[in-house]
Amino acid sequence: MSEINFDEMTSKQMLEYLVAKNMEDARQAKAKGGLVCWSSSIAPCEFCEAMGIYTVYPENHVVGIAARGGAPELLAHAERKGYSNDICGYARVNLAYMDVQKCISEEMPLPDLVLLCNNICETLLKWYENIAHTLNIPLLIVDVPYNHESEVTEENVAYVEAQFKRIIEQLEDITNRPFDYDKFEEVMKIASQNAKDWYDATALCSAVPSPLSGFDMFNYMALIVCMRGKAECGITFRKLKAELEEKAANKICGLKGAEEQHRIMWDGIACWPYLSHTYKVLKNHGVNMVGSTYPSAWALMYTPGDLNGMARAYTSMGNNLSLKGQIDLRESIIRDTKCGGVIMHMNRSCKMCDFLQHEIGEAVTSDMRVPITTFDGDQADPRNYSKAQYETRIEALVEMMNEQKREGGDQ
């Protein structure tokens, strides 16, 4: 670590270095008898970080496997175990990995405890139940009730906050040490600052042309997922922000080797097994993906020391909002990032991403007159994607956006 000089590295180099280091640290800790936690991607990392527990993220790990084409054999293993191919691809790959502990990507040490927060979906409850039951390890949960009305209630926030106390008790029991409140306070400051740095950097997608392609943002996301409790994360995003500001000042577009002719919002998780294909088809049409729900998903900002505010941040994130909240969120993204179209990923793995698409699409079309297309895909299972369908749908979307541009020009 002492040989590493972040000043001489680009944000991309830092990203690659830090993500790999985080996993290596966990592996080394495990080998030396340290505790490793598997955590869902938007769970409060602050608690384990404060207690020096090494945390790794199954969702992120599966992304690495799926993007390298290594998911099929693990999916087949999960199906042999009795997991229906209807279940989330991330879960199937991870549950299989837990069993075989071998994959095409980085190896991830088995956990001594798991932490989940169901603010992104309820499938995590069952997935992590199965991990905890199979490995016979403690399960820490921050249950955030679904905000079925347009407001987040005080009772919801109070319930979430009260669970923090239980997590602290569980961690004291697991580590056999008193909870480190000083470190906790420090981590809260870091995590909140990192969330802000992440949001500030990715918000530069609003520049025209956007200096950041959403597909590059997908890559940077690994850092906000895996290292939100560590200071290096924020350093990287501040560096990214500076790099993007320079590009924006010089009108450099985030699409490599293409001009930005259209700007779109991508609704849903990336189609990791075909990340390159989905990107190139868009690039060939001069389409830059500049809008996404990801920047706000990790914008978990609160005043350090304020547990109530922290609880509110975790229970108010996008996926946990009512239909109205989800429509409002997308309309503000489309407005802020000046999108002329929307691509909705009908992701076979994620019911939460899919089952409100019809109503969200109707509202966005009616309120903003933005053309929308959908395509069938999957975040991890390559069997659920068709290159031809994607290409056709994107062509149609581009035609609609061209039409709208012409109409706009005529007016």
Add this chain to the structure above:
Amino acid sequence: MKRSVNEIIEKLMAVAANPGQAVKAACAKSGKQAVGIVAPYGPEEIAYAAGCLPVGLWGGQVELKRVRAYLPAFACSIMQSVVELAAAGTYDELSAVVIPAPCDTLKCIGQKWKGKCPAIHFTHPMNRKLDCANDYLTFEYQTIRTKLEAILGRKITDEALADAVLFYNHYRAVMREFTLVARDHLATISPIVRHSILKASYFMDKAEYTKDIEDLIYALRRAGPENWNGKRVVLTGITFEPRELLEILEFYHVAVTGDDIAQESRQFRTDAPYHKSPLQSLAAQWQNQQGCSLAFDPFKRRVHDLVDLVRTTQADGLVVGLMKFCDPEEYDVPILMEAFEKAGIPLLCIEVDQQTTAFEQIKTRLQGFVEAL
């Protein structure tokens, strides 16, 4: 004069076979308004205390047309039917529907309710063993109460709520008693009869229904236990419908000795414990619910409970009726398969789809299973 076993069974089977008609008749008879409770769990007691008829909405065999615009094909079969029926206006006569959100599908269905009657949403807390879960759910139930009061234009008193909780505990005890007595009458209480009797509870006034079940228990006991020479299984899952699935069990002379079906025993196996506030009692009931795929449990009590249920009811095996595209249930299957293999108990997993019309494959699989028992 006490009624005969057949009389009561015929009445309840007619109700289960014609839910819409039964609900209309019950409302006409009592002058009550009907309130829908979308599967799997809702605080029926609040609607009951409001002087309404709580009606269970568990989908049904319906041709899927309208829902195709609203949901992709991989939403669970039961919610496809619920949305179809809602969009077709089947539920429009209800005064309100109460919709829970224990899974991703139900969260979304609640938000995109296509019926004309008002929808009241609520969320079950999943970190169920903590006191704060009771506080949260009590608040949610209070919200349901307030909204229902506004819709109905009348107050739901604490006293009426406390009475409803007490009455429902009595109803639940009677139902548990019935499932015990039914084990000694496997010829009369065949799989179809058993299911129909339990299903009828969703479309009748609970007081009348409970009285019917008490009379049935009395009549069955008077008739004395029956011999059963066929095979015996326990069922688990969300529902075990359509009826053709049960007909296959009967065809192969298989009886149901117990169930862990959400539509059936999961509804009445947990009482609401005493609390000063009746809404807190109802919240505590959810906290005490165990062995359900939809009630978070890292210790998977469902697995142990099912092994115990098979053993205590002297069943020959377990049949998992896996609701198509229901992920909470799907996640439990590999764990159940492993545990039952270790316990040396045969297990068969069949897919449950309310819209299925071809049953030959399931018939062949059940035949193989029964022959191997």
